[in-house]
Amino acid sequence: NAGVTQTPKFQVLKTGQSMTLQCAQDMNHNSMYWYRQDPGMGLRLIYYSASEGTTDKGEVPNGYNVSRLNKREFSLRLESAAPSQTSVYFCASRRTGDPTDTQYFGPGTRLTVL
């Protein structure tokens, strides 16, 4: 049971390049989330998916797109990277109806945009 996995762990992009961050969970969770973490700002929600086939915007969605490929996988795409998107990106998952409301986080992807 690997929990939540993210690839890649590190990435350096040039301004204008595109890339997709991958996330997968093996806990059969319905809900999945993408956050970004910047120094001094905590984590901010980018997009979330309440179930397979559904996605919705979070607090800071501009410049990103997401795909809930199936129940296991939730990817985050940067179409044209900008230096302001330099951050650490975390994926998380949660079982709908879990009374503990626990979210399980991946190890993160550290992205630098030059």
Add this chain to the structure above:
Amino acid sequence: KQEVTQIPAALSVPEGENLVLNCSFTDSAIYNLQWFRQDPGKGLTSLLLIQSSQREQTSGRLNASLDKSSGRSTLYIAASQPGDSATYLCAVPRGGTSYGKLTFGQGTILTVHP
């Protein structure tokens, strides 16, 4: 808009001390409040979740309290150890729901020195 603030931003204590981390939120209509731990370069691990109907939760040396009316939560760590060194974040669901869309505080960086 819900805002979550954590004080202090950083804390350094000698081993064995009892300590308190603070979290405040602006909208008291929360469904629950969670405390997370983040080790350097790692993802987040859920420590405690307090439902809105509860006043406190305990896990080992950790005790979290919640006062909705004043918009505050505290995380009490007893007999601190060097292994407790990490960043501690609190989070509440956005919009008062339990859909897992969390608003995080900026975190408190805790260092426990031998």
